Amino acid sequence: MRNEVFKNRSHDPRIAYRGQNASRLDNLTDAVFGIAITLLIFNLTNPNSFEDLLTFTKTLPAFLISISFIILIWNEHLYFSEVYTLNDSMLAFLNTIFIALIIFYVYPLRFLTLYLTNYFFYTDIAVTIEGNQVPSLMIYYGFIAFALYFILFLFYQRAFKIKHELALNEFEVFYTSSQRWRLFIMFSIPLLSILVTLVINRYSFIWASLAGGLVYLLYTPLIIWWQIKFKSRSKAFDYV
Amino acid sequence: MRNEVFKNRSHDPRIAYRGQNASRLDNLTDAVFGIAITLLIFNLTNPNSFEDLLTFTKTLPAFLISISFIILIWNEHLYFSEVYTLNDSMLAFLNTIFIALIIFYVYPLRFLTLYLTNYFFYTDIAVTIEGNQVPSLMIYYGFIAFALYFILFLFYQRAFKIKHELALNEFEVFYTSSQRWRLFIMFSIPLLSILVTLVINRYSFIWASLAGGLVYLLYTPLIIWWQIKFKSRSKAFDYV
Amino acid sequence: MRNEVFKNRSHDPRIAYRGQNASRLDNLTDAVFGIAITLLIFNLTNPNSFEDLLTFTKTLPAFLISISFIILIWNEHLYFSEVYTLNDSMLAFLNTIFIALIIFYVYPLRFLTLYLTNYFFYTDIAVTIEGNQVPSLMIYYGFIAFALYFILFLFYQRAFKIKHELALNEFEVFYTSSQRWRLFIMFSIPLLSILVTLVINRYSFIWASLAGGLVYLLYTPLIIWWQIKFKSRSKAFDYV
Amino acid sequence: MRNEVFKNRSHDPRIAYRGQNASRLDNLTDAVFGIAITLLIFNLTNPNSFEDLLTFTKTLPAFLISISFIILIWNEHLYFSEVYTLNDSMLAFLNTIFIALIIFYVYPLRFLTLYLTNYFFYTDIAVTIEGNQVPSLMIYYGFIAFALYFILFLFYQRAFKIKHELALNEFEVFYTSSQRWRLFIMFSIPLLSILVTLVINRYSFIWASLAGGLVYLLYTPLIIWWQIKFKSRSKAFDYV
Numbered sequence: 001m002r003n004e005v006f007k008n009r010s011h012d013p014r015i016a017y018r019g020q021n022a023s024r025l026d027n028l029t030d031a032v033f034g035i036a037i038t039l040l041i042f043n044l045t046n047p048n049s050f051e052d053l054l055t056f057t058k059t060l061p062a063f064l065i066s067i068s069f070i071i072l073i074w075n076e077h078l079y080f081s082e083v084y085t086l087n088d089s090m091l092a093f094l095n096t097i098f099i100a101l102i103i104f105y106v107y108p109l110r111f112l113t114l115y116l117t118n119y120f121f122y123t124d125i126a127v128t129i130e131g132n133q134v135p136s137l138m139i140y141y142g143f144i145a146f147a148l149y150f151i152l153f154l155f156y157q158r159a160f161k162i163k164h165e166l167a168l169n170e171f172e173v174f175y176t177s178s179q180r181w182r183l184f185i186m187f188s189i190p191l192l193s194i195l196v197t198l199v200i201n202r203y204s205f206i207w208a209s210l211a212g213g214l215v216y217l218l219y220t221p222l223i224i225w226w227q228i229k230f231k232s233r234s235k236a237f238d239y240v
Numbered sequence: 241m242r243n244e245v246f247k248n249r250s251h252d253p254r255i256a257y258r259g260q261n262a263s264r265l266d267n268l269t270d271a272v273f274g275i276a277i278t279l280l281i282f283n284l285t286n287p288n289s290f291e292d293l294l295t296f297t298k299t300l301p302a303f304l305i306s307i308s309f310i311i312l313i314w315n316e317h318l319y320f321s322e323v324y325t326l327n328d329s330m331l332a333f334l335n336t337i338f339i340a341l342i343i344f345y346v347y348p349l350r351f352l353t354l355y356l357t358n359y360f361f362y363t364d365i366a367v368t369i370e371g372n373q374v375p376s377l378m379i380y381y382g383f384i385a386f387a388l389y390f391i392l393f394l395f396y397q398r399a400f401k402i403k404h405e406l407a408l409n410e411f412e413v414f415y416t417s418s419q420r421w422r423l424f425i426m427f428s429i430p431l432l433s434i435l436v437t438l439v440i441n442r443y444s445f446i447w448a449s450l451a452g453g454l455v456y457l458l459y460t461p462l463i464i465w466w467q468i469k470f471k472s473r474s475k476a477f478d479y480v
Numbered sequence: 481m482r483n484e485v486f487k488n489r490s491h492d493p494r495i496a497y498r499g500q501n502a503s504r505l506d507n508l509t510d511a512v513f514g515i516a517i518t519l520l521i522f523n524l525t526n527p528n529s530f531e532d533l534l535t536f537t538k539t540l541p542a543f544l545i546s547i548s549f550i551i552l553i554w555n556e557h558l559y560f561s562e563v564y565t566l567n568d569s570m571l572a573f574l575n576t577i578f579i580a581l582i583i584f585y586v587y588p589l590r591f592l593t594l595y596l597t598n599y600f601f602y603t604d605i606a607v608t609i610e611g612n613q614v615p616s617l618m619i620y621y622g623f624i625a626f627a628l629y630f631i632l633f634l635f636y637q638r639a640f641k642i643k644h645e646l647a648l649n650e651f652e653v654f655y656t657s658s659q660r661w662r663l664f665i666m667f668s669i670p671l672l673s674i675l676v677t678l679v680i681n682r683y684s685f686i687w688a689s690l691a692g693g694l695v696y697l698l699y700t701p702l703i704i705w706w707q708i709k710f711k712s713r714s715k716a717f718d719y720v
Numbered sequence: 721m722r723n724e725v726f727k728n729r730s731h732d733p734r735i736a737y738r739g740q741n742a743s744r745l746d747n748l749t750d751a752v753f754g755i756a757i758t759l760l761i762f763n764l765t766n767p768n769s770f771e772d773l774l775t776f777t778k779t780l781p782a783f784l785i786s787i788s789f790i791i792l793i794w795n796e797h798l799y800f801s802e803v804y805t806l807n808d809s810m811l812a813f814l815n816t817i818f819i820a821l822i823i824f825y826v827y828p829l830r831f832l833t834l835y836l837t838n839y840f841f842y843t844d845i846a847v848t849i850e851g852n853q854v855p856s857l858m859i860y861y862g863f864i865a866f867a868l869y870f871i872l873f874l875f876y877q878r879a880f881k882i883k884h885e886l887a888l889n890e891f892e893v894f895y896t897s898s899q900r901w902r903l904f905i906m907f908s909i910p911l912l913s914i915l916v917t918l919v920i921n922r923y924s925f926i927w928a929s930l931a932g933g934l935v936y937l938l939y940t941p942l943i944i945w946w947q948i949k950f951k952s953r954s955k956a957f958d959y960v
Contacts, residue, residue, distance in 0.1 A: 021741070023262075027267065028274055030744055030747045031273070031511075033751070034750075035274060035751070037823070038752055038756060038823055053860065063824070064817065067820045071812075075812070078744055092311075092315070096307060096308060099307065099311075100300070100307045103278055104297075104300055107293065111293055130290075140294075140297070264561075267507065267510045268554065270514075271514025271754075272518055275518040279518070332555070339517065339547065340540070340543055340547045343518055343521050344521070344543070377530060501741070503742075504742050504801075505798075507742060507750045508753055511753070511754025514754075519758070572795070576787060576791045579791075580780070580787045583757070583760075583761050609769070613770045620773065
């Protein structure tokens with residue numbers, strides 16, 4: 001019925017993909033994501049003249065940044081669901097919180113889109129923020145990033161716990177444990193950024209904003225370090 | 241094509257899952273659920289300043305409660321559809337009413353979300369309700385809960401009636417009949433709560449609100465009693 | 481992978497269901513239907529007080545009528561797509577017009593929902609229509625019903641035309657031709673209603689509204705007549 | 721499980737359709753398309769009187785034109801995804817930009833729908849555009865058409881690059897390369913139209929609008945020329 005030549009291309013042959021076909025919970029999650037993405041930009045402005053249309057178009061670059069954040073999170077959901085499926089009441093519960101957080105993610109991203117558009121193009125879309133609110137805004141985004149990755153961490157945590165029910169093989173147990181570490185990195189950095197911003201904000205909101213932002217640069221070395229470690233260790237399973 | 245290791249993990253091996261793949265009626269229902277969940281929070285407020293964003297964020301805890309109610313109902317639909325499919329014109333008709341009720345469920349939940357947010361955080365989102373309206377509100381929510389579970393009861397009732405066409409085995413007939421009883425409990429308690437509230441409301445709206453709410457505590461013992469009975473009886477089918 | 485016990489219950493064993501699994505065109509159509517159904521009631525009123533909530537609730541009976549019309553049309557799409565699939569560029573083109581008509585169907589249904597709610601409950605939702613506009617409104621609904629069923633008629637017409645490419649067996653050719661007749665009835669009655677309304681409207685708008693509405697009563701005898709004929713003729717294929 | 725008689729009717733037997741079943745990325749894209757199509761017309765006007773309903777109905781012809789543009793683009797996505805699937809991180813990245821562009825495509829199409837409706841029916845829906853803005857509008861639409869087809873060109877470009885991982889057979893390599901040329905034509909003409917409009921607009925906005933529009937007539941001969949070449953060359957693979 002289906003040609004399988006390419007289907008598993010980017011898939012690891014050592015992993016049994018339990019959820020290759022989308023379940024209804026996947027479909028529900030995708031519907032929410034689709035609506036969230038569409039509403040990110042819809043109703044922002046309702047262009048009735050050509051000038052309005054041009055102003056609207058200027059939101060495109062900022063919109064591309066916002067949509068990327070959503071797709072990144074969607075990919076994490078896809079990768080997890082493909083390997084383990086969400087056929088477990090605890091995972092279904094976590095998925096409910098995940099869906100709720102995604103919808104909550106849209107308004108701040110919309111806010112960010114408009115703010116960046118004003119910043120790039122000197123447009124006058126009504127968004128007001130003052131200098132001394134920037135640290136609070138960074139704490140805000142940091143908290144959402146933390147919450148989303150923490151839920152994803154709990155997904156892998158749960159998968160690890162029910163490894164016997166899932167009949168995970170040795171490589172899959174290692175993979176689950178590694179992914180858990182990756183998501184630990186993913187949620188720890190926003191948390192660190194929040195702490196740094198909070199502490200320095202007592203003295204100066206400018207330095208707090210700067211330092212809080214710089215913490216996110218830690219993502220690059222830490223994820224590279226994780227990948228090197230994951231690859232070297234996963235080689236041991238090649239001949240199993 | 242698909243790895244079946246985990247797919248049936250939480251499934252009962254004595255049941256033939258007729259609707260493991262989502263039908264188009266499932267997809268339509270999921271689309272409605274996805275939009276309902278998203279619109280539960282969207283358009284509530286359109287934050288243009290950082291203060292608005294903070295007010296918006298305060299709706300998160302109440303939103304998590306509201307979304308849980310929707311997901312609970314969605315799960316009931318999923319469980320039924322997985323076992324029996326909705327491939328029957330009577331079930332398709334019931335599903336139409338079910339979809340309509342879900343959409344009607346959103347506005348009261350939205351109302352509840354805003355009300356609870358005001359209650360938790362002393363925010364001033366425009367929602368007005370007075371003390372002597374609380375019993376009416378409880379009757380209102382009770383009625384929606386009753387209607388949704390009553391439709392789900394009719395789903396199982398229908399499945400029981402067409403057991404020959406569905407080729408249900410002995411255990412499945414017992415399972416269907418048991419689920420019918422569970423949903424009888426589920427829809428009776430809201431009904432009882434409505435009656436209690438109506439009767440006591442003649443004398444005092446405070447006692448009516450309290451008594452009407454306390455009735456819902458009956459869910460815990462009754463469902464536990466049902467589960468114990470279901471498990472003990474279902475053991476008889478283990479060696480069939 | 482899938483239990484087939486019940487899946488084909490209401491299916492005719494003489495028909496090869498070519499589109500039992502939903503194609504992407506089906507999914508797209510379902511997404512549009514899902515949003516159309518949800519938007520039928522959303523944003524009508526935004527209840528902020530308990531009185532608003534009660535007014536909103538009064539739209540439920542009229543909403544159930546409106547949603548039934550949409551589900552009826554959706555069922556027609558499902559039945560066609562299950563038997564023939566929409567894997568043909570002409571059918572894909574017709575489906576585009578079908579989707580567009582569905583979206584156009586929502587606003588008039590919304591109008592009808594509010595009108596009927598005002599009529600049933602003496603609510604004061606702002607919808608204004610005068611007596612002498614009723615014939616125009618009937619022509620309007622008649623036209624939409626005609627257009628939708630005419631497109632569905634063209635679906636079967638197309639399926640009949642490509643019967644060799646579809647490899648339809650003898651019974652399927654008869655089935656396709658019969659369904660074409662059924663849809664001919666379905667689209668002719670609204671057309672007849674429009675004509676009757678137009679002609680009588682020259683003399684009296686009251687009689688025009690009445691006569692135009694009575695024409696729809698023809699559905700019952702004509703569809704029963706069609707069903708009897710279909711059943712008697714289809715028996716000839718039982719032993720093929 | 722599924723009758724395959726018709727499923728591959730319009731499919732080329734020399735091509736292995738890798739993505740015949742919709743992936744979750746397809747589902748997400750379809751959800752976005754479904755919402756985009758629905759929102760194209762929704763909220764334009766909210767008819768409360770019968771006159772409003774008639775004005776709304778007059779948008780139907782222009783809406784059919786707008787929806788056709790969206791379905792054309794959707795078909796391109798379907799055709800690509802069916803043959804190659806989107807199971808590649810680079811393609812997933814391109815798909816993100818594609819989704820974003822689709823959502824951005826809706827507002828200008830909505831603008832066009834209202835503009836054409838005013839033009840056809842002398843309605844007074846509030847859309848303002850002046851004669852000397854027509855060239856800018858043409859550049860605008862040209863740019864969106866260019867961007868969408870350019871992304872689709874990059875889809876095929878990517879598929880060509882990973883032909884070994886995709887295990888494309890000889891005919892499929894030829895097919896991919898041909899499709900790349902077709903999309904080169906598709907994105908070049910809007911680009912040419914933009915250039916022509918920009919150059920002539922220095923002298924006269926009337927001639928610029930006219931010339932810019934005439935460039936699109938090149939589509940017909942160029943696509944016919946491409947089809948003839950594709951068919952003649954593809955014959956060589958018939959006996960492979």
